[in-house]
Amino acid sequence: MNSSIELPRDVYATEEHQMLLDSFREYIKNDVEPHREQWEEDTACSREAWLKAGELGFLGLTLDPKYGGAGLDFSYSAAIIEEMARLGPDSPGISMHSDIVIPYIEKHGSEEIKQKYLPKMATGEIIGSLGMTEPSTGSDVQAIRTTAKDMGDHYLINGSKTFITIGYTSDMTLTACQTEKGISLIIIDADLEGFTKGKPFKKLGLKTSDTCELFFDNVKVPKENLVGEEGKGFIYMMQELARERMIIALQAIGGVRGGMELTRQYTQERVAFKQPICGFQNTQFKMAEVVTQLEIHTAFVDRCTQLLVEGKLTPELASMAKYSATDMQGKMLDECLQLFGGYGFMWEYPIARLYADARVSRIYGGTNEIMKLMIARGIYSDYFKDLKAKMKARKLAQMNK
Numbered sequence: 523m524n525s526s527i528e529l530p531r532d533v534y535a536t537e538e539h540q541m542l543l544d545s546f547r548e549y550i551k552n553d554v555e556p557h558r559e560q561w562e563e564d565t566a567c568s569r570e571a572w573l574k575a576g577e578l579g580f581l582g583l584t585l586d587p588k589y590g591g592a593g594l595d596f597s598y599s600a601a602i603i604e605e606m607a608r609l610g611p612d613s614p615g616i617s618m619h620s621d622i623v624i625p626y627i628e629k630h631g632s633e634e635i636k637q638k639y640l641p642k643m644a645t646g647e648i649i650g651s652l653g654m655t656e657p658s659t660g661s662d663v664q665a666i667r668t669t670a671k672d673m674g675d676h677y678l679i680n681g682s683k684t685f686i687t688i689g690y691t692s693d694m695t696l697t698a699c700q701t702e703k704g705i706s707l708i709i710i711d712a713d714l715e716g717f718t719k720g721k722p723f724k725k726l727g728l729k730t731s732d733t734c735e736l737f738f739d740n741v742k743v744p745k746e747n748l749v750g751e752e753g754k755g756f757i758y759m760m761q762e763l764a765r766e767r768m769i770i771a772l773q774a775i776g777g778v779r780g781g782m783e784l785t786r787q788y789t790q791e792r793v794a795f796k797q798p799i800c801g802f803q804n805t806q807f808k809m810a811e812v813v814t815q816l817e818i819h820t821a822f823v824d825r826c827t828q829l830l831v832e833g834k835l836t837p838e839l840a841s842m843a844k845y846s847a848t849d850m851q852g853k854m855l856d857e858c859l860q861l862f863g864g865y866g867f868m869w870e871y872p873i874a875r876l877y878a879d880a881r882v883s884r885i886y887g888g889t890n891e892i893m894k895l896m897i898a899r900g901i902y903s904d905y906f907k908d909l910k911a912k913m914k915a916r917k918l919a920q921m922n923k
C-alpha cells in the first residue's frame with residue numbers, strides 16, 4: 523500500500539512485533555490456509571493446527587512464562603488477532619482460547635488450577651471455551667439459570683449453555699453458574715459424566731470454528747475448579763469483557779483491511795466498458811470512503827489497545843471501539859463486496875467469507891445495542907447512580923413495611 527494513505531502505527535512498531543507477525547503469517551500460510559476447505563466441512567479445525575499453534579508459541583503470548591507462556595503484553599496478541607482477521611477470519615478460535623479463557627484463569631484462578639490447566643493450554647493439549655450465554659438469556663448475563671449446588675466436596679451442575687465458540691472442540695469450559703452467593707465461574711471438564719454437547723450449529727459465517735450447545739445434567743465438579751471467589755463471577759466478567767470487546771474491534775479492523783486490499787487489487791484487474799473498474803469515479807469514491815473509515819477507526823482502536831496494555835482502558839471506551847469498528851466493518855465490507863459484482867457472492871472468493879464472518883461481530887461479545895447502553899451509562903453516570911440509590915431505598919422501604 524502507498525504509505526501516503528496509511529496512518530503510521532506505533533502500537534506494533536517494534537522489531538519483536540514484526541518478527542512475531544512474520545512467523546504468524548507463515549503459520550497461516552502453511553498450517554491454516556491449505557486446510558480451510560476441509561475445516562469448513564468439518565465445522566472445526568484440526569487438533570494438529572492447535573498443537574502447531576502451541577508449538578510456535580501463539581497460544582500463550584500474554585501468559586506468564588512460569589505457566590509456559592511468552593509473558594508479552596496484549597499488543598502482541600492484538601497484532602496476531604488483527605493479522606488473522608486480515609488474512610481470513612479467526613477460524614480456529616485461537617483468540618477465544620488464548621486471549622479470553624487463559625487470562626481469566628491466570629488472573630483469577632488458584633495456583634492449583636493454574637498449574638493444572640495453563641501449561642497444557644499454552645501447548646494446545648487442552649483447549650478452553652467460555653460458557654456464559656444460555657438458551658433463555660444472552661444480553662442479560664445476570665439472568666443465567668445454570669446452577670452449581672454446593673455439595674460439600676463438589677459442585678453439582680445443572681443447566682445448559684448455547685452459542686459456545688469452540689464448545690464442541692474444547693476440553694473444558696469456563697462456565698458461569700448461579701451459586702448460593704451469586705454468579706461464579708467454574709471450570710467444567712468435557713469428559714465429566716453428565717456433560718454432553720449438541721452438534722455444531724450450521725452458521726452464516728465463521729464456518730471453520732464450531733459453535734454449539736452444552737448440557738449439564740447433574741455434573742459433579744471438584745470444588746477446586748472454582749475460579750476466583752464464589753459469587754464474584756459477574757464482577758470478573760465485567761472486568762474481562764473490555765478485552766473481549768477489543769479483540770472483536772481488532773478483528774473488525776483486520777477484516778476491513780483484508781477486504782480493502784482484495785478490492786483494491788480486483789478493481790484494477792476487472793474490466794467493464796473497456797476500462798478497469800477502478801477507472802470509474804464511483805469505485806474511486808467508494809474506496810476513498812473505505813480507506814478513510816479504516817484509518818479513522820484504526821487510530822481509535824490502536825489508542826484503546828495501548829490503554830488496555832497500560833491497564834487504563836475503561837469499559838465505555840472498549841464498548842465504543844467494539845461498536846464503532848464493527849458497524850464500520852459491516853458497512854465497508856458491503857461496499858467492497860459490491861465492487862466484486864457477482865463474484866463477490868461466490869464462496870470461493872475470500873471477500874464473500876470476510877463479509878459473512880463480519881455479521882456476527884455486531885452480535886457477539888455483547889450486542890452493539892448493549893455497547894451503546896454501556897456508553898450511555900458513562901455519559902449519564904450521575905443519573906444512573908441516583909437511580910440505583912433510589913431503587914435500593916425503595917426496596918429497603920418495602921422490606922421494612
Ligand SMILES: Cc1cc2nc3c(=O)[nH]c(=O)nc-3n(C[C@H](O)[C@H](O)[C@H](O)COP(=O)(O)OP(=O)(O)OC[C@H]3O[C@@H](n4cnc5c(N)ncnc54)[C@H](O)[C@@H]3O)c2cc1C
Nearest residue numbers: 652653654655659660661685686687885886887888889891
Ligand atoms: C457465532 C457466535 C459465537 C458466540 N460465542 C459465544 C461464546 O463463546 N460464549 C458465550 O457465552 N456466548 C457466545 N455467543 C453468544 C453471544 O454473546 C450472544 O448471542 C449475544 O450476547 C446476544 O445474546 P442473545 O443472542 O441471547 O440475544 P438477546 O439478548 O436475546 O438480544 C436480542 C436482541 O435484543 C436486543 N436487546 C437485548 N437487551 C437489550 C436492551 N437492554 N436494550 C436494547 N436492546 C436490547 C439485542 O441487542 C438484540 O438485538 C456467541 C454467539 C454467536 C452468534
